[in-house]
Structure formats: structure tokens, C-alpha cells
Amino acid sequence: MGRGSARAAAGAVRRQRRRGPRAPCRACGARRRSLSSGWFRVARRRAHRDDARRRRGTARAGRLRHAVAQAFAPRREAGMPEMVLAEAETGTGKTLGYIAPASVWAEKNKGAVWISTFT
Numbered sequence: 001m002g003r004g005s006a007r008a009a010a011g012a013v014r015r016q017r018r019r020g021p022r023a024p025c026r027a028c029g030a031r032r033r034s035l036s037s038g039w040f041r042v043a044r045r046r047a048h049r050d051d052a053r054r055r056r057g058t059a060r061a062g063r064l065r066h067a068v069a070q071a072f073a074p075r076r077e078a079g080m081p082e083m084v085l086a087e088a089e090t091g092t093g094k095t096l097g098y099i100a101p102a103s104v105w106a107e108k109n110k111g112a113v114w115i116s117t118f119t
Helices: 003-019 038-056 058-071 094-109
Strands: none
Touching: none
16 A cells, blocks of 8 residues: 555545544533534634633633732732722632632732622
């Protein structure tokens, strides 16, 4: 078997794998459709993944982590406080998102952190 026929056989195996039944998404249970165009398939997969993450709240948690990290960075202007306003649905991890870095910062810098919540 020459190189050309080996490549053709490998391509046929890949095509057969692609045509098989799609497993449901672990995040939401939806079945993903395969499309002929490679770039479109990748874009669709990314959109599906982002949608599933949004439904689980992980996209929001990532933005909260980034905002909290910015609040504990060195001040941009002397004498100006850094604040974070976190507003999200119940169960998204807001409390852990700001108390964990606040306690690490306070312990490391021997300082105080004020946390005000509305309940």
C-alpha cells in the first residue's frame, strides 16, 4: 500500500467517525448537529459550549473573579478606594467569590476588609 492509499484510508476512517451518532451534550443534554463546513462546526460548538456555561453560571463566575481580583490590585490613585458591586442570582458563588480573596489579602497585608451585604 502506497502513501496515497494510506492517506485515503485514514481520511475514510475520519469521515466514518464524523458520521456516527452524536452523543448528547453533558451540560444540557441537547444533541449537536454535524455540519459539512469545518469552521462553521467549530463556531457552532463554541456557541453551544458558551450557552451551556451561561446556563450553569460559570461565565458569570469568571467575570466576578476578574472583578474581585481587580479590587485587590494596587490602587490606581492614592486615597481612592477600589470597590466591587456583585449582583447575580442565588447560588452563583458570590460570597465565596469575594470572601476568599479578601481573607487572603487581609491576612497577607495585615489589613482590614469591609464587606457590606444587603439581605
